[in-house]
Amino acid sequence: MSPDLQGNIANAAECLQDCRRLLVLTGAGMSADSGIPTFRGDGGVWENYSAQELATPEAFKANPDMVWDWYRERRLKIAGCEAHSGHRCLALLQEHYDEGRVIVATTNEDDLLERAGVHGVISLHGNLFETTCAADCGWSAHDTADNSYSFMPCPECGADVRPGSIWYGESIARCGMRAIQIFQPDACLVIGSSCLVQPVAEIAPEMAMAGNPVVEINSEETPLSSIANYSLRANTIDVLPTLVDMLTSKIVRQQTEEALQNIKPVA
Numbered sequence: 001m002s003p004d005l006q007g008n009i010a011n012a013a014e015c016l017q018d019c020r021r022l023l024v025l026t027g028a029g030m031s032a033d034s035g036i037p038t039f040r041g042d043g044g045v046w047e048n049y050s051a052q053e054l055a056t057p058e059a060f061k062a063n064p065d066m067v068w069d070w071y072r073e074r075r076l077k078i079a080g081c082e083a084h085s086g087h088r089c090l091a092l093l094q095e096h097y098d099e100g101r102v103i104v105a106t107t108n109e110d111d112l113l114e115r116a117g118v119h120g121v122i123s124l125h126g127n128l129f130e131t132t133c134a135a136d137c138g139w140s141a142h143d144t145a146d147n148s149y150s151f152m153p154c155p156e157c158g159a160d161v162r163p164g165s166i167w168y169g170e171s172i173a174r175c176g177m178r179a180i181q182i183f184q185p186d187a188c189l190v191i192g193s194s195c196l197v198q199p200v201a202e203i204a205p206e207m208a209m210a211g212n213p214v215v216e217i218n219s220e221e222t223p224l225s226s227i228a229n230y231s232l233r234a235n236t237i238d239v240l241p242t243l244v245d246m247l248t249s250k251i252v253r254q255q256t257e258e259a260l261q262n263i264k265p266v267a
């Protein structure tokens with residue numbers, strides 16, 4: 001790791017460490033480090049389809065079997081992926097701070113945060129492993145490895161069932177956005193999110209404009225990069241463990257400060 005990046009991580013940690021309610025927002029870049037493919041380039045039989053052709057209410061209406069086949073394959077693929085050190089670091093961060101001081105919201109539909117031990121994950125775009133009533137009677141259940149619910153009619157009303165993801169053209173879970181509002185975060189850490197899809201994309205810029213510290217971790221520049229207090233240009237797994245170490249460990253913080261003081265400026 002370059003001294004510049006290490007220095008930026010230390011600065012980012014300093015800017016977050018005094019917050020009382022930290023909102024962590026994760027996106028596709030976080031899951032990509034676990035090998036979960038983004039919609040594009042899934043490969044295999046679905047290579048010629050885009051998510052816009054499969055993850056929509058219209059596609060499900062026209063061909064529910066095809067949409068379910070795609071979802072069952074994605075469930076299988078994701079079930080074979082493992083949470084990485086970045087996911088586990090977020091669980092550690094929650095554990096270290098007082099209960100309820102760190103909440104994690106995600107636009108990812110996988111369950112890697114939960115598998116790593118993160119509590120109370122807010123799934124803003126729904127959860128791929130949920131099966132819900134397509135007629136919206138309110139029934140939903142976490143499906144098992146054999147996708148048994150996905151093959152049955154809704155046990156409450158007999159209608160078809162659908163994946164619990166929120167599709168293109170559907171509005172995102174209002175209860176998720178409401179939970180963030182109620183939490184009233186005073187700092188935000190945005191990890192691997194392109195910050196393009198509304199209304200989630202507004203959260204961090206609005207917090208920054210209100211004067212709250214905002215830190216971004218992303219391997220690519222995003223619309224948030226120029227607004228955030230610190231934008232760490234790297235993969236999640238390369239910087240999140242160090243950042244969380246600095247937020248949770250006095251020893252690591254001291255060592256980093258000493259190391260940074262010993263860096264001689266380039267002549």
Ligand SMILES: [Zn+2]
Nearest residue numbers: 133137154157
């Ligand atoms: Zn139903």
